Amino acid sequence: MPKRVTSPREVAAKESRAILRRAIRLALDTESAAVRHNTRSFNLNRYRATAALPDYDALKDEARRIKEHALVNRKALVQRLSESVTRNGGHFFFARDAQEAGQYIQGVCKRHCVRSLVKGKSMTSEEIHLNGALEHDGIRVVETDLAEFILQAADEQPSHIIAPAIHYSRERITALFRRKFQTDLPLDTGEDLTRFARERLRQDFLAADAGITGANLVSADCGSLLLVESEANIRLTCIAPPLHIALSGLEKIVPSRREFASFIELLAASATGQPLTSYTSVIRPPLAVPVVDFRGAGPATREFHLVIVDNGREALARDAQLKEALYCIRCSACLNSCANFQVLGGHGFGGATYSGGIGATWEAATTGQLKLARFSDLCTGCSRCVPQCPVRIDIPGLNVELRSRLNKSIPLSLTARAMHLLLGASPVENASAQQIFFAHYDRLARWGTLFAPLSNFFSKVPGARWFLEKSFGIDRRRHLAPFPRKTWVDISADEVTEKPDAPRGPGVLVLADVFTNYGAPERGKDALRCLRAAGVRVRLTKSLPDGRAALSQGMIDTARAQAETLSRYIAAENAAERPLLVVEPSVLAMILREYRKLLPAEAFVKLQNSTIDLVQFLARHFAEQGSDPRAVFNIRKFAPGPRVFYHAHCQQRAVSDPSITVEFLRRLGFEVTCSQVECCGMAGSFGYKKDFYDVSQAVSEELVEQWKAAESAKGPHTLLASGVSCIEQLQGATGRAVLHPVELLAKLL
Amino acid sequence: MMHNTDGQSEPVNLVSPAQQSYLDQFREQVSATGGTIEFVARSPEAVRDAVLARASSKRPILIAEPRYLSPDYFRPLRSEEGVLTHPHADDYRSAPVGVTEAFAAVARTGSVCVDIGADIAGYVSLLPRLHIVVVDAERLVFRPSDLFRLEQFARPTFHRDFVFISGPSATADMGPLVRGVHGPHELHIVVLC
Structure with missing residues (x-):
């Protein structure tokens, strides 16, 4: 028996089926109840909100068109954005990979003698493992999104792209905070927990030397950021510290600020199922408003850095089969509408950063390791996410493509070769024995029917189900319908x-x-x-x-x-x-x-x-x-x-x-x-x-x-x-x- | 726009049925987001009374100077005891009430649009527990995208930094929905009409 998983981090990188199996076990045993409740409530709310959008389909077409166009013109947009940011008085940096992005931000923090910084939720910062790099420099990094605050306390990876701690029930958060913060304060309700976190974090916001945020969209024409949130932690991160660093993937750039309009309602409806979340900010840092000296450090001027990250996106953009993953606006509709995700969450159905059906392509692209897309096996192709995606990404199609590439990356086993030969199947395509078994159902069924009832008799022979389970991974608890004598x-x-x-x-x-x-x-x-x-x-x-x-x-x-x-x-x-x-x-x-x-x-x-x-x-x-x-x-x-x-x-x-x-x-x-x-x-x-x-x-x-x-x-x-x-x-x-x-x-x- | 005689802050004479329906929708949506709303006459005294009534005994009240409304609207308020227009860091830390204008409101989403580049509105709309927003009913649009379609929007200086505020700050990360996180716990919208 493999040893029991104690932390989701141990099984974050799903390099193999064995790790995937362990992650599934962990998710079903400890996280499923909270994930079911939370994803299904997101899902219901999204159905209501999108039904109430008067031009839902037209908005989706428009959003898709903008994203397609922006991706084609990405080089020019990056150039234009860099000019806009500089014109605004900010600094622009294009990072080719995670390491470059991290080093640049570390450098900025060093120059500013940053001792503590606050962060708004940023999946891109998770992707480039920014916290570790900054902490290595002795900087105190404080996650201020309450979900990220939970994860930082628990040392876990996100399990959802908009609600990273979706796998935590209120009860588990209470237990975590008691253990981690050794406090006697009341922590038995959502209000208690929120008050506890808010009071700690308010001090951190006002004392921080720097703030790091992501961005939902960035406009090339004027360097505006679109920032969508509910807790106001992003607003505080942008305004309280004198230094603001925003980090974003190159796919977030759209030509102009006007294009934000097509995404604002679509994103809120598709994500949390609200008309809008509490705060939708459109800002062009550095902000004009003066810095208030909360730190007691004397007068300070604002400084802004925009870091645009490639980290595998450019290669993805040139990948004809997978590039549409770059249109993703990170709304999580595909996660919440996925039956498997609803019972597993992103610790089972996800990688170190990205999760769900869309996550496998992202995980492979941003790590450069195809094998980390192994969790795409959890996409059944049911296609329920397809009508939900606000930019009409064919997510099951991406996962089929990944599966095909994963198949091709592994040489055909002897059993698989024998299967091909036995079934007379062509073309001879790389796949596991199990996959060949299911893929050629028609051929198996033809033989089964031809030799029924003998074939049905065989499946009842003692050990037959054991054999099927061992050889083809067909669970012996499943009922197998007998082959008919006539089709x-x-x-x-x-x-x-x-x-x-x-x-x-x-x-x-x-x-x-x-x-x-x-x-x-x-x-x-x-x-x-x-x-x-x-x-x-x-x-x-x-x-x-x-x-x-x-x-x-x-x-x-x-x-x-x-x-x-x-x-x-x-x-x-x-x-x-x-x-x-x-x-x-x-x-x-x-x-x-x-x-x-x-x-x-x-x-x-x-x-x-x-x-x-x-x-x-x-x-x-x-x-x-x-x-x-x-x-x-x-x-x-x-x-x-x-x-x-x-x-x-x-x-x-x-x-x-x-x-x-x-x-x-x-x-x-x-x-x-x-x-x-x-x-x-x-x-x-x-x-x-x-x-x-x-x-x-x-x-x-x-x-x-x-x-x-x-x-x-x-x-x-x-x-x-x-x-x-x-x-x-x-x-x-x-x-x-x-x-x-x-x-x-x-x-x- | 007049007050009802019975003191209810309901709009009584309206510009057009379309605007009435927007106002109704706006009011419903504001409630749905967890905010509160009242309608008052377009007079500085009415603004003062509405703010003081909502703030109750809480002091100090921080005020960000308006850029789109006439500054007259906040004048009577400015001379009230415990009202600050040039707060220090410590005032920001402790003030329970902040008052700003909004340059627009959005019917479908129950949002108000606050220019956080105008004066100190970025702080005043964010740090106190109660945020009171004053907006003119004439600035009501149907959807967020209507704002972006405005001619002026192409100009880079037009609302350089702003935020659609839809209810108080909120979270569902701690289990149930909790209103009042890092931003205001209460949002009160005063509509001039």
Whole structure:
């Protein structure tokens, strides 16, 4: 057994799966409760605040455009900013790396004989390990953001980009302060703790020789800083000491102060979910207001230094696949909307400085070490962060790219080679045996089905699950669905080609996705029955892998090859451009979202225009025909009653509006209660992996709670979920049967 | 703008329905941020009375000279006992009340915009526990971005240093939401209309 982790610092740098596992254990054991509570409250507030923004989408487009443009023009902007700062009477320094930045700031402090300095929260200063360098020079460094104050007392790294001590409950802060500060003052409420910190820190502010802040944005035209905060510690840091040093990454520069306007409301809404936080400062240091001699050191003039840091950003800007990470405005929406982050926080799902889905790219770029992006494995690709990002960064896409590079950085193992050979999979792409196992689900399933029930018998042989766990890391506690003897395509032979007596209505093509084809053939058949009953002429495709399984393992080349094959096949089969209907939401999202990056634009747009969720097609079909779906789907045939609890698939919600399905069910007479969670926790193969089983289970708890709450309020509900893996997760967690919407509909025929 | 006869500081005659709706929204948002708000007539005496009533017996009261409002508005206040316009370091350390103007207010966010380059407003709006802000209703805009769209905003000297203040200082870092951290614990907005 590895020794127990005592401090999050020990597992901050996640260089390997082993460290990642230990960090996950630490996070689940000691930090999860506070993180769950705090991230979910941020998440709810953000949904409310962004819904109240009158032009949320337009603001996002504008913010993205400004950032794209600024990054292209970064060299000129740096030059212009340097001139502006100098013109204002400040000093400008461009630091190529962490060391240069640290040395420059150390030099400034030495010249000013700085003995103590106050700091506002700055992730960039965490990134360049500034505190250590200054303390080495004998300077007393005081973190004044209350979260950073907690972390400094505890000697821990941040666990969140805007609330760095999000993993601390009030009770744990009380215990920490008692231990650290040896005080008898009352510390039993948030007010007590705040008063205690405020009184200590007020003295530090007024006695400080220098103040260090970050910046949310910097304008090149006039050297203005945008500083967003609530505690007023940044305002004090800027104004009380005579010397102000601001530290910022080069990606924070925008052309002019006017551009701040597009970010101010967007940032507050996306971050804490407020219209604005208490203080949004727009300042152009050195401030004009005279220095008040709080220190008793005599009159002093103000001095300002702006340190712009590269530290890997320039290289990131030239990285076509990853550069969009630089648009990040550090709002944390992607962290708070991430189901895995909600149970782990940044000590599990994060590195030494940056955390969450966006954090892995940042951690790798600013350290220059790809291996430190290992925590990107915790990004399941669920895509719930995608619609939340104010600058529209494809965060799951970044993590797939990182995973692919991590795969390529490790030579293929013998087992992995054997797997490739055995499965006859091409291209031969670097990945672990586990990844190859999951990526080629279709091939495994084809063999499994071909040799069922023998293959199912093998999985029940004593030791089989042990073998799967040892060889492929498939957690033995997970239920593995048996392979069917016949696939969806097999049992729908009549439907593969159009029958002469088929309905005369509009024709559609139904995609025989591999998950439904091998995992739930009866569900597929139900889908076809529903369509036929609705008067739709159906044709079922061949079952071809769509690339989702491979992509989720970071096997981009394999995914692209599969996407191309599928796209060519559909193009040939679908000359009439009939709608392409999809039952499995992860495949739907693959085609509608991920194919944008995998296919030539023309092929993508063609598929995008024709592909639709099967139930949503039905809803549209009835609406277009002006006919009443109740004439086809009779709710009275469903004995368990009208109450259903529906969990819409995470990836599906990134590409289509789940309320269409919900409204359709309501139209049929169902009383639908929807889950309010971001993801069920299974997320394809994620929850099957031994390393992540506990995370997956922790994520599912909230979903189960919501279902129980619905039942205790209104009585029994039929459980409904749209994804193969959501259904598996819910069945495992509740012990109840879970239906796909098409299975429910088929019961009404 | 007049006071109601019953002494309630409610606006009674209004410029336009649009402005009324902005004012209503502003009032609601200020409450949501944890601030308090009152509406008074555009008169120096009304400003003095409002400030003294809110400050109660707390002294000294620090005042930053206005740059956008007429200096007349703060004149009666300046001659009151315990009101300081040129505080020393020790006054800043201990003064419980600070009064500044705001050059604009924002309806949607319940914010007031304080120019911290004007006189000593940077300190006066920050160090005392109670910050009283005086703003003219005519300076109410809908959103923060409306300010940035102003023609003058392109001029580098136009509000060189300013802050959108939306409620008292606050934190959620110590568990529950706590109002009153390193900045004011209370924010009171006096709207001239």
